Amino acid sequence: MTGKLFGLGVGPGDPELMTLKAVRLLQRVPVIAYPATGDGDSSARAIAAQFVPPGATEIAINVPMRPGRMPTEVYDTAAEDIAGHLADGRDVAVLCEGDPFFYGSFMYLHDRLAGRFPAIVVPGVSSLTACAASSGQPLAGRNAVLTVLPATLDDADLTRRLQNVEAAAILKVGRHLPRLRAVIEDCGLTARAIYVEHASRVDEKVLPLTETNSGDAPYFSMILIASDRDVDRKQARGS
Amino acid sequence: MTGKLFGLGVGPGDPELMTLKAVRLLQRVPVIAYPATGDGDSSARAIAAQFVPPGATEIAINVPMRPGRMPTEVYDTAAEDIAGHLADGRDVAVLCEGDPFFYGSFMYLHDRLAGRFPAIVVPGVSSLTACAASSGQPLAGRNAVLTVLPATLDDADLTRRLQNVEAAAILKVGRHLPRLRAVIEDCGLTARAIYVEHASRVDEKVLPLTETNSGDAPYFSMILIASDRDVDRKQARGS
Known part of the structure; x- marks a missing residue:
């Protein structure tokens, strides 16, 4: 009998936004794995910390932060490490921030x-x-189209996609904040843009985009552009 | 002291996909509200059933199923009913499927x-x-753009938005399935399209779009179109 691979969504940051299912599964696995920085910090593990079973084998996957490049070898090595446990019949839970x-x-x-082992994905709050x-x-809401854009797209691509956009979310704002502000302004969307940093965490920040400062933002930050239909709907109600 | 309004995401169907926070808050509110059909069935309430406190006051919001029209009076009445409890200092949790x-x-x-009472939204698994x-x-993943489209858009609008789309999700498929199949085929996306019905429920179904039958689908069904980058990535790995 081989073990099962679980991809556990642990939610956006507040441990209380973990699902009952993620907690139950996490509490009974012998092996956990999670992305970590070079010095071992792991945001996913920190979220789930209180539910990590004592004595679990832990695999920290050290993902170097090189924008735009995928550390193929890091994932190859981690996958083989995990495969070893699965082949020996041990379930492995990979902790995933959000979903x-x-x-x-x-x-x-x-x-x-x-393709090699049973794999179960437990969705989380994104x-x-x-x-x-x-x-x-x-x-x-209703008939609105929502466009989800990574901030890593270049200015021309972002501008093209934001022209006439209905509702949008721009992910992983981080160091892209200054140029995103310019692109959003060019597209005439500044009045509808809200900046959110560290949602659901104790250091959460929510600001109109106009009130952000001109520097970088943390990696876990997002710009939301409300649907114009929703803006109309609220103005119609005077709220 | 007025009460607080909680919008509680109860997740997509499996009660275990509720968050710890939704469960905790639900268990201590004196009043709950939820959308229901004319005969009182409520999918949101069914998901959360085991955590509804005994003796809670329940407000079933009977939303008529008239596609394309919003039953303004129904929400006006429900809001006033809820406002009465909030004004008297009672917290009210509105159960919301998904998020x-x-x-x-x-x-x-x-x-x-x-605008009138403290309102707290607890996100859920969508x-x-x-x-x-x-x-x-x-x-x-990574740099992919994700487009979320309600199935209610007309054929021309859907076709325009699906041309050259990267990754997409089409929500609330229901009776639109036959024409969606045709539009997706016209856009050359059939090979990348997966149909999912009742995700996370006991009667969940996952099929390639080509294997769906030609009739309608349930309201809670979705078509996912995988990112072409992801398809390339998987083919490159031979998986």
Whole structure:
């Protein structure tokens, strides 16, 4: 009997936004794995810390922060490490910030392992809906089209996609904040743009984009552009 | 002291996909509200049933199913009913399938009440990430743009938006399935399209779009179109 690979979404930051299912599964696995920085910090592990079973084997996947490049060897090595446990019959839970299949690195492990071992993905609260909740504004409703854009796209691509956009979310703002402000202004969307940083965490910040300062932002930050239909709807109600 | 309005995301269907926070808050509120059909069935309440406190006052919001029209009076009446409890100091939890601010009807209550009472939105696992988890394919990764489209858009609009799309999710498929199949085929996307019905529920179904039958689908169904970059990535790995 081989073990099962679990991709566990642990939510956006507040441990209380973990699902009952993620908690239950995490509490009974012998092996956990998670992305970590070079010095061992792991945001996913920190979120789930209180539910990590004592004595679990831990695999910290040290993902170097080189924008635009995928550390193939890091995932190859981690996948083989995980495969060893699975082959020996031990279940492995990979802790994923937010949701495993929504712009997460879990897909690189899933690609390498799901064909060889049973793989179960437990969806989590994504940063997308967590930021909307924090912003106090609906992401999209009824017939609105929602466009999700990574901030890593270049200015021309972002501008093209933001022209006539209905509702949008721009992910992983980080060091891109200054140029995003310019692109959003060029597209005439500044009045509809809300900036959210560290949604659901104790250091959460929600600001109109106009009130952000001109420097960089943390990696876990997002810009939401409310649907113009929603803006109309609220103005019609005077709220 | 007025009460607080909670918009509680209860997730896509499996009660275990509720968050710890939604469960905790639900268990201590004196009043709950939820959308229901004319005969009183409520999917949101069914998901949360085991955590509804005994003796809670329940407000079933009977939303008539008239596609394309918003039952303004229904929400006006429900909002006033809820406002009465809040004004008397009682907290009210509105149960929302999936996530409250992701294509949900909670926004209509939020519009009417959030300016007058403290309102807290607790994000939940959305149908979007639940369907991706069930499909076994990542929604979008790295630099991919994800477009979320309601099936209610007309053929011309859908076709325009699906031309050259990277990754997409089409929500609320229901009776639109036959024409969506045709539009997706016209856009050359059929090979990348996966159909998911009742994600995370016992009657969940996941099929390539080509294997769906030609009739209607349930309201809670979705078509996912995998990112072409992801398809390339998987083919490159031979998986």
